[in-house]
Amino acid sequence: MEENTTNTNTKPTLNFIEEIVEQDIKNGKNSSRVHTRFPPEPNGYLHIGHAKSICLNFGLARKYNGKCNLRFDDTNPIKEDVEYVDSIREDVKWLGFNWDGEYYASDYFDQLYEWAIQLIKKGKAYVCDLTQEEMSAYRGTPTKPGTDSPFRNRSMEENLDLFVRMKNGEFADGCRVLRAKGDMASPNMHMRDPILYRILHTEHHRTGNKWCIYPMYDYAHGQSDSIEGITHSICTLEFEVHRPLYEWFIKELEIHSPQQIEFARLNISYTMMSKRKLLELVNEKYVSGWDDPRMPTICGIRRRGYTPESIQNFAEIIGVAKRDNVIDVALLEHCIREDLNKKAMRVMAVLNPLKVIIDNYPDTVEELDAINNPEDVNAGSRKIPFSKVLYIERDDFMEEPSKKYFRLSPGSEVRLRYAYFIRCESFLKDENGEIIELHCSYDAASRGGNSPDGRKVKGTIHWVAADTAVDIEVRLFDRLFNAHNPEEYTEGGSYKDNLNLDSLKVIKNCKAEPCLKDVAVLSSFQFERLGYFCADQDSTKDKMVFNRTVSLKDSWAKIEKKEEK
Numbered sequence: 001m002e003e004n005t006t007n008t009n010t011k012p013t014l015n016f017i018e019e020i021v022e023q024d025i026k027n028g029k030n031s032s033r034v035h036t037r038f039p040p041e042p043n044g045y046l047h048i049g050h051a052k053s054i055c056l057n058f059g060l061a062r063k064y065n066g067k068c069n070l071r072f073d074d075t076n077p078i079k080e081d082v083e084y085v086d087s088i089r090e091d092v093k094w095l096g097f098n099w100d101g102e103y104y105a106s107d108y109f110d111q112l113y114e115w116a117i118q119l120i121k122k123g124k125a126y127v128c129d130l131t132q133e134e135m136s137a138y139r140g141t142p143t144k145p146g147t148d149s150p151f152r153n154r155s156m157e158e159n160l161d162l163f164v165r166m167k168n169g170e171f172a173d174g175c176r177v178l179r180a181k182g183d184m185a186s187p188n189m190h191m192r193d194p195i196l197y198r199i200l201h202t203e204h205h206r207t208g209n210k211w212c213i214y215p216m217y218d219y220a221h222g223q224s225d226s227i228e229g230i231t232h233s234i235c236t237l238e239f240e241v242h243r244p245l246y247e248w249f250i251k252e253l254e255i256h257s258p259q260q261i262e263f264a265r266l267n268i269s270y271t272m273m274s275k276r277k278l279l280e281l282v283n284e285k286y287v288s289g290w291d292d293p294r295m296p297t298i299c300g301i302r303r304r305g306y307t308p309e310s311i312q313n314f315a316e317i318i319g320v321a322k323r324d325n326v327i328d329v330a331l332l333e334h335c336i337r338e339d340l341n342k343k344a345m346r347v348m349a350v351l352n353p354l355k356v357i358i359d360n361y362p363d364t365v366e367e368l369d370a371i372n373n374p375e376d377v378n379a380g381s382r383k384i385p386f387s388k389v390l391y392i393e394r395d396d397f398m399e400e401p402s403k404k405y406f407r408l409s410p411g412s413e414v415r416l417r418y419a420y421f422i423r424c425e426s427f428l429k430d431e432n433g434e435i436i437e438l439h440c441s442y443d444a445a446s447r448g449g450n451s452p453d454g455r456k457v458k459g460t461i462h463w464v465a466a467d468t469a470v471d472i473e474v475r476l477f478d479r480l481f482n483a484h485n486p487e488e489y490t491e492g493g494s495y496k497d498n499l500n501l502d503s504l505k506v507i508k509n510c511k512a513e514p515c516l517k518d519v520a521v522l523s524s525f526q527f528e529r530l531g532y533f534c535a536d537q538d539s540t541k542d543k544m545v546f547n548r549t550v551s552l553k554d555s556w557a558k559i560e561k562k563e564e565k
């Protein structure tokens with residue numbers, strides 16, 4: 001974050017990528033064009049880390065009047081699927097971005113093959129028959145130079161012949177590969193004759209059975225960038241060591257040269273962002289699916305009730321870093337609170353209902369005014385029904401109140417939000433000693449919750465009228481992992497040891513205001529005093545289901561305050 005702190009003057013500091021881009025524009029590089037791309041591999045659902053990359057790439061295009069492509073890096077048919085392609089398209093759109101071109105690395109398989117032939121003819125690539133084990137032994141170690149493969153000096157004609165036959169399907173998987181002639185003594189392991197093509201007799205979700213050789217990521221990625229005329233190829237730090245190879249291919253092929261720029265990947269505390277591991281959580285049923293609201297996937301946090309604006313804002317605040325760091329999950333929560341505070345309608349719902357009977361209230365129903373959103377004057381107000389029998393939250397009553405307990409207790413008075421002052425006169429217990437019903441009196445003169453005579457009432461509690469209440473189910477979530485960094489575990493263990501097995505709490509018999517009856521899936525509300533909630537897709541005609549997006553308490557705001565001091 002330190003790279004992106006704002007100045008005291010009004011012009012915000014550019015992040016280091018924007019600095020590079022602005023310099024390039026000024027220098028007329030690429031005719032001052034800006035063209036980025038977001039290049040996911042369709043082997044899983046996107047997560048919040050990808051959201052960072054999406055906001056960055058599409059954001060640059062937007063800011064500098066450029067273009068941004070969506071490119072599927074589909075070079076590994078074994079792990080890829082159209083299901084993932086579809087979800088990625090949906091998630092990028094939902095985040096608020098439209099791509100200029102939609103491309104697939106597989107669109108370029110013919111061109112990539114032609115270029116491989118070209119490299120062979122230039123003496124820059126050869127077919128190698130070493131086994132995987134032999135190859136890694138020949139490759140050496142970072143401190144020990146490698147040794148040349150015995151196949152490195154094959155003639156150009158032999159290489160051409162073998163490569164064409166590889167393509168024609170004459171050889172079994174894994175028996176030979178095409179390698180670049182790099183430098184076996186290079187301190188950069190990626191330059192030690194990297195593999196360009198491997199044999200894989202596997203159907204591809206787009207090219208079917210046309211190919212049985214597939215390009216490696218390093219060979220496909222830069223060339224795809226080049227074909228699309230990408231100007232700034234932004235990727236995460238682990239690709240920094242791949243950059244010399246990226247540039248080597250471009251130079252040898254004499255094609256348009258995009259600039260690769262690396263930034264630190266987003267990590268968030270108490271969560272994990274690896275598609276492979278997230279897939280494991282899905283397959284092993286630790287979660288209900290990719291879109292489980294506890295998942296850091298875009299579809300998961302969407303279902304949880306996060307808005308695109310909150311995620312865009314989060315991406316903006318964290319900035320672009322050059323070094324790996326971990327962002328406090330409280331900051332993400334802060335961003336959604338801030339957004340929903342402005343947008344969400346306030347309603348009342350009782351999660352753990354305790355019946356209250358107001359003995360001196362008539363047997364009629366009246367309508368009281370409630371403000372929909374104090375942060376938004378345009379949100380207006382609504383009528384909420386009030387009647388003799390109500391529900392309040394069980395923990396808003398204490399038989400023997402502690403000192404600082406200002407809610408309801410025998411003989412004490414509280415304010416019912418938007419309604420009246422009530423006093424608890426008596427209560428009823430069942431045979432197990434559990435309180436089942438409170439008997440209260442109300443002060444008709446306190447209508448609207450205003451004190452009639454200046455007498456003070458410290459506590460205000462929420463409630464719903466029993467007759468008109470709708471039954472709802474509420475799902476509360478805790479962190480999916482107990483550890484700040486789930487990837488830290490004792491030797492011989494796994495990240496799964498850090499799973500919080502108690503991260504989902506389903507509350508079936510909650511009571512809510514009637515206005516929540518048929519609200520649209522994904523609509524958000526603040527349940528007063530309880531948090532922000534979002535209607536879930538599991539809702540039925542008879543019963544709405546709500547996910548708690550986030551509670552009301554903002555621990556990030558506290559952290560910030562402390563830092564200011």
Ligand code: ATP
Pocket residue numbers: 038039040041042048049050052053234235236264265266267273274275276
């Ligand atoms: P994972 O390791 O989670 O499987 P990946 O890097 O393999 O992710 P890709 O589909 O290759 O996933 O990523 C698409 C783009 O998103 C890449 O440019 C990648 O650098 C970027 N990206 C992936 N994870 C993050 C992250 N945590 N923070 C920022 N960018 C990310």
Ligand code: MG
Pocket residue numbers: 041
């Ligand atoms: Mg990847």
